[in-house]
Amino acid sequence: MTHPLPLRVIAVSGGLQQPSKAAVLAEYLSDLIAAEVPCEQHLVELGQLAPHFAGAVRRAQLPGPVEAALSAVEQADVLVVATPVYRGSYTGLFKHFFDFIDQDALVDTPVLLAATGGSDRHALMIDHQLRPLFSFFQARTLPLGVYATDRDFAGQSLHNVELIQRAKLAVERALPVLQLSRHAGIRPAGKVAVA
Structure with missing residues (x-):
């Protein structure tokens, strides 16, 4: 009897700071998924990769670590993306990274969207900026x-009960899609299982 493959959950943080609140949020959401569905988790921190790709204009110019991160995203079964809000949108580095992603690589890939910001006034950025970007893909x-x-963070961990409940609800709402893909043994076109 064959068992469904573990889902490849790739979390991408667009945070430029070290440590990054976006990375903390992305990892937290990835861990919530892992608590519900067998998966392999990997975090891509764009702030660490920035020196290697910020000036590149073609994918062929990118060094190995950046190409490996792009390939991981393209082969993901599930993406968790989190970016700081900068001037009302995702960071330029976040967009620059996704500009290198093959435009057909993420077709039908479930994407959990997240963002961090200084105040509540930027909360709609998820629906007005992130959602259209991934709709393009x-x-x-x-x-x-x-x-x-x-204010939702205490050091490098989440502490706001309402935010934690929202995160859990986001994953609960995502589970039917994730479990359907896993139990059906489905990998989107062009995505092959890595041995």
């Missing part, structure tokens, strides 16, 4: 996004 953006402000 024909990805399957999951129903609920998760937006966190600075």
